[in-house]
Amino acid sequence: MLRASLRQVSAALKEGRVAPTELCQRCLALIKSTKFLNAYITVAEETAMKQAEESDERYKRGQPLGILDGIPVAVKDNFNTAGIETTCASNMLKGYISPYNATVVQKLLDQGAVLLGKTNLDEFAMGSGSTDGVFGPVRNPWSYSKQYKEKSVPKSHSEESDWVITGGSSGGSAAAVSSFTCFAALGSDTGGSTRNPAAHCGVVGLKPTYGLISRHGLIPLVNSMDVPGILTRCVDDAAVLLGSLAGHDPKDSTTIQDDFEPFELPNLTDVSKLSIGIPKEYHAPGLSSEILALWSKAADLFKNAGAKVVEVSLPHTRYSIVCYHVLCTAEVASNMARFDGLEYGHRSDMKDSTESMYAATRREGFNDVVRGRILSGNYFLLKQNYEKYFVKAQKVRRLIANDFVKVFRSGVDILLTPTTLSDAAPYTEFIQEDNRTRSTQDDILTQAANMAGEQGQELNCFPLPSHFTCPVPLGLPAINVPTALSERGLPVGLQFIGRSFQEKQLLTVAKWFEKQVQFPMIQLEEVKRHDSGVFQHQKSASFS
Amino acid sequence: MRALLLGRWLRAGPGPPRVPPRPESRHRGNGGNGGHGPLRQKVSVEVLDHLEHLALVDFRDSEGVERLHKAIQFADQLHEVNTDGVELMDSVLEDRCLYLREDDVTEGNCTKELLENAREKVEEYFVAPPGNIPLPKLEERETFLQGS
Numbered sequence: 001m002l003r004a005s006l007r008q009v010s011a012a013l014k015e016g017r018v019a020p021t022e023l024c025q026r027c028l029a030l031i032k033s034t035k036f037l038n039a040y041i042t043v044a045e046e047t048a049m050k051q052a053e054e055s056d057e058r059y060k061r062g063q064p065l066g067i068l069d070g071i072p073v074a075v076k077d078n079f080n081t082a083g084i085e086t087t088c089a090s091n092m093l094k095g096y097i098s099p100y101n102a103t104v105v106q107k108l109l110d111q112g113a114v115l116l117g118k119t120n121l122d123e124f125a126m127g128s129g130s131t132d133g134v135f136g137p138v139r140n141p142w143s144y145s146k147q148y149k150e151k152s153v154p155k156s157h158s159e160e161s162d163w164v165i166t167g168g169s170s171g172g173s174a175a176a177v178s179s180f181t182c183f184a185a186l187g188s189d190t191g192g193s194t195r196n197p198a199a200h201c202g203v204v205g206l207k208p209t210y211g212l213i214s215r216h217g218l219i220p221l222v223n224s225m226d227v228p229g230i231l232t233r234c235v236d237d238a239a240v241l242l243g244s245l246a247g248h249d250p251k252d253s254t255t256i257q258d259d260f261e262p263f264e265l266p267n268l269t270d271v272s273k274l275s276i277g278i279p280k281e282y283h284a285p286g287l288s289s290e291i292l293a294l295w296s297k298a299a300d301l302f303k304n305a306g307a308k309v310v311e312v313s314l315p316h317t318r319y320s321i322v323c324y325h326v327l328c329t330a331e332v333a334s335n336m337a338r339f340d341g342l343e344y345g346h347r348s349d350m351k352d353s354t355e356s357m358y359a360a361t362r363r364e365g366f367n368d369v370v371r372g373r374i375l376s377g378n379y380f381l382l383k384q385n386y387e388k389y390f391v392k393a394q395k396v397r398r399l400i401a402n403d404f405v406k407v408f409r410s411g412v413d414i415l416l417t418p419t420t421l422s423d424a425a426p427y428t429e430f431i432q433e434d435n436r437t438r439s440t441q442d443d444i445l446t447q448a449a450n451m452a453g454e455q456g457q458e459l460n461c462f463p464l465p466s467h468f469t470c471p472v473p474l475g476l477p478a479i480n481v482p483t484a485l486s487e488r489g490l491p492v493g494l495q496f497i498g499r500s501f502q503e504k505q506l507l508t509v510a511k512w513f514e515k516q517v518q519f520p521m522i523q524l525e526e527v528k529r530h531d532s533g534v535f536q537h538q539k540s541a542s543f544s
Numbered sequence: 545m546r547a548l549l550l551g552r553w554l555r556a557g558p559g560p561p562r563v564p565p566r567p568e569s570r571h572r573g574n575g576g577n578g579g580h581g582p583l584r585q586k587v588s589v590e591v592l593d594h595l596e597h598l599a600l601v602d603f604r605d606s607e608g609v610e611r612l613h614k615a616i617q618f619a620d621q622l623h624e625v626n627t628d629g630v631e632l633m634d635s636v637l638e639d640r641c642l643y644l645r646e647d648d649v650t651e652g653n654c655t656k657e658l659l660e661n662a663r664e665k666v667e668e669y670f671v672a673p674p675g676n677i678p679l680p681k682l683e684e685r686e687t688f689l690q691g692s
Contacts, residue, residue: 099657210636224635253643283564296563301553311564322621329615333599340600342670344661353677359600371601372608376615378599379587392622394632399625401633475636500636516553 020070069112089133102217119172130171194229202491210475333377
């Protein structure tokens with residue numbers, strides 16, 4: 001039952017085959033027994049059970065609030081949740097109890113969802129491994145899967161050193177969905193932070209168009225690029241979540257005012273009218289041969305099914321990383337200024353002056369990565385650098401946007417690209433690279449380009465280069481669909497990028513693709529022990 | 545392809561590759577720098593100090609300073625792009641009007657909640673140490689930059 005999709009379990013709740021409280025209890029028990037994954041920072045056991053009990057009552061009265069009523073979900077720890085600690089995996093916010101719910105959290109709760117807890121991430125969502133938070137790294141559930149264990153030649157005999165990262169920064173959310181402790185989770189996506197861990201953990205990761213979902217209550221990283229991300233087990237579930245969350249929010253002036261109509265995804269059978277674009281610049285140096293082959297096979301799949309598959313060019317792709325780097329650090333420098341210890345969060349004992357108190361507080365509260373970005377951002381915003389860097393980056397952003405406009409105008413509907421350079425790296429390798437290229441770790445972009453240029457083959461085990469997050473500075477919607485397992489038995493996904501606000505088309509195509517590839521379900525010992533009964537007759541591989 | 549766990553769709557015979565078989569060649573002018581601009585001069589201690597003042601965040605050690613240098617070097621690649629006559633883009637929603645609410649009070653009166661998370665407060669005030677005192681100068685501060 002825990003392995004079912006959100007829609008399947010929702011149907012079961014409606015038909016009375018399972019009660020919300022039972023579902024909640026099982027999820028909580030599974031969270032406990034998968035604690036070693038470190039996916040959750042806070043588990044809100046009491047409030048979750050209370051929400052489940054209220055849902056029980058509603059189902060008994062035959063008045064569920066909707067498809068999400070009674071469904072256990074998890075939320076990344078950079079969304080404000082009233083009465084529950086929100087830390088952003090940083091010392092700066094340890095102990096901070098939010099006084100309000102983020103709009104998206106409120107929407108979930110209003111529809112009866114059961115909030116199990118807050119998931120782990122990289123500190124302040126800066127990072128691509130979910131290894132840099134103060135609560136420690138998140139472990140990829142696939143590290144413990146039968147599929148991975150069968151393929152791995154353990155260097156030592158301990159599982160302890162073999163585990164792989166989840167990718168990031170929404171690693172906790174991805175791991176939570178992947179390990180069946182919840183049916184959907186919220187992440188955030190600024191530079192690939194939802195799609196990257198989705199690819200590594202074998203789940204669907206959707207980054208909707210900027211402006212579609214409210215950011216009110218999402219602790220901001222880059223105001224002009226942040227988007228709440230949706231992580232689910234299948235594309236249909238992502239559409240359900242999107243339907244529940246999208247729409248104008250008076251509290252977020254960057255949400256568009258157009259009416260949003262939730263939709264059900266059609267079962268596409270005829271792709272002959274579809275035009276799929278393959279951007280040639282997305283064959284980034286360092287892309288593993290496995291993923292290249294998979295990408296190629298996917299293109300063939302569409303072609304053989306009758307779609308038009310064309311190579312396209314986005315000439316400024318390689319600068320999108322640089323552009324992102326400058327704009328991101330600049331906005332971060334501004335956004336992190338709010339953390340001074342005065343109204344909330346960590347406060348230093350220094351009392352000499354406000355400035356020295358702020359400086360000490362920030363010194364104590366932020367890690368290297370965060371401090372590094374703040375300083376870089378401030379550098380680019382200095383009067384003498386403003387035109388040269390910040391404005392220049394905004395101009396390059398225009399050029400990148402024009403590239404996409406041109407491609408979409410030429411008749412291409414959807415772009416198909418890799419999501420990551422390779423499958424998930426073992427933690428021990430990932431942090432080694434970190435330490436060596438420490439100065440570039442804080443910037444996944446820098447790291448990516450660095451590796452791509454000089455280090456060739458070694459880089460096979462690196463997660464997402466921001467190369468692939470190209471659409472982010474432009475707000476385009478993108479989704480990762482788990483595609484196949486790698487030679488090491490780990491998930492690999494492919495990314496689809498659509499036109500602004502054309503989520504229905506994007507998800508329809510993604511759903512078709514998902515159906516074709518039949519990505520295998522993870523085989524986890526832990527889950528088998530907790531799961532039972534209700535869905536035993538269902539074949540594990542299909543998510544229809 | 546044998547190596548990938550094969551779903552049926554993967555076993556279909558290969559056609560001509562539809563994805564670029566080779567990565568985009570590294571662009572001229574980069575030499576062995578792999579995606580960085582040319583090595584440039586280091587940032588002066590005065591500017592580093594200035595940044596620490598502006599950001600109220602410290603570099604902490606040489607790694608921190610090196611991080612900044614790498615970031616700048618990376619960002620310098622932007623200068624390879626010709627942006628003459630290009631209008632800057634500051635928002636993806638630039639074609640839409642910014643939404644403004646009616647000037648009606650819809651919420652508030654939450655003093656208690658707002659004060660809840662502050663460590664030091666007196667009645668309904670947040671308490672701060674004395675202001676208008678600038679951070680000590682470089683020589684007097686405890687900062688890594690002192691040694692530079």
